[in-house]
Amino acid sequence: MNIKNIVNRDIVNLTNCEHEPIHIPGSIQPHGFLLGLDNDSLLIEFCSANSAAFIKLAPEALLGKHLTAFLSEEAFGAFRSYIKTDTFDSSRPFVFTLDDISFNTTIHPSGNHLILEIEPFPDGTLNLPNLYNQTRKFVSYMEKTTYLGELCQNIADETRQITGYDRVMIYKFDPEYNGEVIAESRRQDLDSFSGQKYPHTDIPAQARELYIKNPLRMIADINYEPVPLLTLDNTGEKSNKSLDLSLSILRSVSPIHVEYLKNMGVGATLTISLLQNQKLWGLIACHHYSPKILPHYTRLSALLHGHFLTSQIAVRETAEEFEVSQGVEKSLSESLELLHQHEDFIEACHQSPALLTLANASGSVIFYNNKLYKNGEVPADDELIPLFSFLAANYSTSGLVTNELTKTYTEHANLSKFAAGIIYHSLAPGTPDGIVWLRKERIETINWAGNPKKAVIENAEGLRLSPRKSFELWMEVVKYKSVSWRKTEISAAGTFTYSLQKHINFRVILDQENRNRILNDELRTANKELANLNWISTHDLKEPLRKIQIFASKVLDREDPDLSAMVKDSVERMRFAAEKMQMLIEDILTYSKTGNMEKVFKTMDLNIILSNVLEELSINIEEKQAIVNRVPLPELNVIPFQVHQLFVNLLTNAIKFTREGITPVIDIRSTIADSEDTPGIMLPRDRKYHQISFADNGIGFEKEYQNRIFGVFQRLHPSHKYPGTGIGLAICKKIMDNHRGFITADAEPGQGATFTLFFPAG
Incomplete structure (x- = not known):
């Protein structure tokens, strides 16, 4: 029988530590032993090398064998019944007895295998913890604590009491996963770690992923010797067998993490994950300064503390946010009330204290119509104007919220005294007008547990990651940052900006209405004068x-x-x-x-109007011997006498501007058209038109005149040869405007001209 181990021997160093395969170490801790069974046959495919220390059977006697190799028929039957359940309940592990020793067996699936982690009960007890007392304490914590920090301290104290660890800490991670100790319970002779921070490199990304998958992790003895996992080396099979131990409680630990704990002087640990929205919010970290094996049910009691705290995190954070939001909402209401009470809010109320407290800002500035309206502590004008120009150029549509402006607005660290953090919104895209709330710089001293920048050492093998050998307090001063903006403050600033935009737009509309009213009065007076002139011109x-x-x-x-x-x-x-x-x-x-004149519309058959026009112009048509070809025209809602005038003008022009020696031919056509049918004409989309064209074979005109020809007094030909006033086509255009339609002209010199009318259909 050929047996091999599956220990992962990848060398972990500075260049690959973030990719260390810690989920497949190929080894376990020695306070228990592990079996890996094939899902279907239940044959033992993997076995830890220390099995004989617990059940007096070496791996050679177990690999490839059935569980009955060491379990009695009765125990195996109980096992078969246990694994038929859909899920494995860790609060009710599979328990069997061998040689008067009771073993606790936690089971979980891993790919095509079942993992059995078997531990003897170190204190000889198989009893569950007193859940009633534990729940009663949880309820009392809920009743007597208001803030999350208080609750965390109670959980730390209680966890240390039931587990017996020398130190219990509760970490909270920031967005970059730097951890801070926010609560601590410890032996009196130990130095406190409360308030200290630990850099994100202490817990690499793949370790954080495992904390999400497996919420409880124990190391019984930091100085343990890893126990390799063994398997049969069958001929023809691949030699790189591995077993995913992500959910394992016995899984061996990264050597880097072991060294890290040794540098801290720790002998044993228990870690419980605190999750929010499927992300790692923090940890309950238990440290002991000598080896310590925690019984299975005591571990579950500690895990229950983690579940309870996890259930309260969102509630307590929401409560704290609500407490802040009450003040914010009050200030927002005051600001909106002022906005509605004053027509010129910006001028009259820009220094209102409520405008600052709605975002808990130290200053605010409104830039409107090239003028700065300042409130509170703000930078100088010559610094603010370039800032607004920069923000308008880069954030006019999205706005900007930051507590570290220098990252965005580089080389302007001098602004941090008043504007380390800002909330910015544009008031009018395309202009520098905007509003900004400012927060002053808060210089912060961070207490790191050792210098986080000295995590690399150089030895004979080169550079490697070294969990800091010194955990003495190391302080870092952080500048150019403000307190982070809360969601309620950001929301209130956005709500006020939207209302201010509406207020400004309303003022603009009012001003425009006043200007229009004055202009209308002036136009009414001018129209009266023009009416008098019209009377004079038409009568006198x-x-x-x-x-x-x-x-x-x-x-x-x-x-x-x-x-x-x-x-x-x-x-x-x-x-x-x-x-x-x-x-x-x-x-x-x-x-x-x-x-x-009054525009009275009437549904008319255009064929009748055209016939009347042709009758009226019959003498001119006969004199020129013109040929008029026509097709049936539609029935439309029109101003009858104006359409009559329209047809008269177009036909008169066609008869007038003829070529010598050429019989005049006028074609009148009609069809339905839309913007897709007339690509050269800018018709509104999704609307159809009745297209009526008058095409002749006369003298035509140059393309450059096809738009100018509709202007008043626009003449293209000598008056002695083609008499007229140059107003006829201007009248045609005005008639089409009255019908919400269009008129176009197209021509070629010596080839004729086509005038097309577009009447709205329906």
Whole structure:
């Protein structure tokens, strides 16, 4: 029979200690022995080398054998019944007796194996602890303690009493997993470790993971000799067998951790995990200065203390947070009330004490419209303005909460006197406007248990991690940091900022309304004046023009030999100018009416309107021998007389701007369109339009004029050849605006032009 051990012989040093495979050491502590059974056959595949010390059977007599190799048939039957349960209850371990010695067996699965950890009862008792008395004490702790620190001290005292360890400490971890002793119970002759901190390197990441998986860990004798685990070396099988001992109570300990405890002078330990939200919150650490084997049920009593404290952590932290939040909420309510009572809160109330206490800040600053509004203890203006510019450039949307501003705003350590920590929110993204709460620097002296930076030593083998040989008090001064912000303070600052933003926006809207009101009054006055001018242009100017035209006609109709050709030409020019001015006045009147007249919509068949327009323009069409091709048009909700004017203007232009020798052809088309159908036109998304186009084969125009052509008095061609006022297309655009639609133009010189109308569908 070939037997081999599975001891993990990876060398642990400075470069790989964070990756030490502490869950598969391949060895155990000697105060018990271990068997690894195949799940299906229950044959013994692993056995610790010390089995003979407990049951007088060496590994050679057990490996590959059935449990009945040392268990009686009756005991094996009880074992089979025990492992049929879904879960293994550590409070009811499997117990068997051999040679009048009772053995406690804790069982747990590990991959394809069952791990049996077998220990004799060191004090000979198989009784459970007095749970009634223990629970009664827990209730009394709950009733007489208010704060978490008080409760931790009670738990430390009680744990030491029931376990008998020389020292019991309760650690709390910070976010970086540096541990601090927040409660301690000890022998009077021992120096206190209370308040001391231990760096995160003392408990590497993989060790913390095991503390989460296995909440209880015991080392009975720091000077123990690890007992290797043995297995059969079957031919053809891989030689790197291992057994995951993450949940094992007997699992051997990292040699680095052993050296660490030796340097502290510790002889035995018990460690209980304290968890919150599946993370390691802290530890109950029990130290003894000589070897100590704690019985199974006493370990469970200590573990119950851990469970009780774990159940109270969130409750007590919430209670402490609530106590702070009451003051914060009161100040927040006062600040919001001031905000609602004063139209100009920033100017009038920026120095309110409540604005500071809502976040328990030492100072606050509002930067608004290039002005600083300061409250409490704050830096100088020439330091604050660059700070707001930096924050606006980097945190305008997310805000910033930090208790160490120098990490973010580098090279500005001088700010820490007043602004070591800040809560910042922008008031208007895209501007430097914002609000910031400040906390002064709190210079802190940390009491480390030895210098945490001297965890590395150099020996003949090179650099290696050395658990500090000196645990004498070593103090470190920490600067440029403030007290951390609590959740309630951060929330209150955010709530107030949101209300302040609404307040500012409301003020802006009020100011804009006032400006609009003044502007509307001015526009109303201007409109009255324009109405008077319109009356003058449409009545007072028309009458003189008509008289000029009549006088000119009479002069030209006379056959007076005394009138020279020059005089007749001058009179003809005068008459033509008067006609042109009258046409201009009428077009201006039409343009004005298009925007000012009451807009009465009516559902109309556009085919009827188009037929009326064609009838009205029939003489012009016949004179030009124009061809008008049309398709059925839709029925729409329109202003009838304006659409009539619209069609008249478009058809008149198409008839007017023709090429010599070319028969004018006008195509009127209609379809439904949306933004995807017209990629060159910026139509609103998710909306359909009736698209009606008027296309001709006339003289056209350059592309550069396709937008300008809709302006008032925009003429592209000489008036003597193509008479007009340049207002017709401006009237078309205003009509389409009145219908919440669009008009576009597209043309090629000498090829014709297309004017397209877009009426909203539905």
